[in-house]
Amino acid sequence: QVQLVESGGGLMQAGGSLRLSCAHSGRPFSNYAMGWFRQAPGKEREFVAAITWSGSDTYYADSVKGRFTISRDNAKNTAYLQMNSLRPEDTAVYYCAARFGVAQAVELVATSGYDYWGQGTQVTVSS
Secondary structure, eight states: OOEEEEEOOEEEETTOOEEEEEEEESSOGGGEEEEEEEEOTTSOOEEEEEEOTTSSOEEEOTTTTTTEEEEEETTTTEEEEEEOSOOGGGOEEEEEEEEESOOOHHHHTSGGGOSEEOOOEEEEEEO
């Protein structure tokens, strides 16, 4: 079993930056692709960013491309989401997710493509 714990959320003014962390435990972290999703009130959970197990490939939603960066540190069993130039529309609960093994991009951008989920961390961006 894998446990995922997000941290780093909070309240930020538009234009600011936050870095979310996702601590992974229970199974070897390097075996898992990692993703970040978000869910705003009244909306479906949506893809934000993903990174393959090796870190060689990353994928982003168009809405965050150029502003957010996903990364991972396999030595620390942690994935990160650096969020810059935050906008009020980025306000949501952010979830990290883990998928075992090799995966194609089409799998990594879908909620159904993941095996484990964290509990989420709130990000609120004020205008």
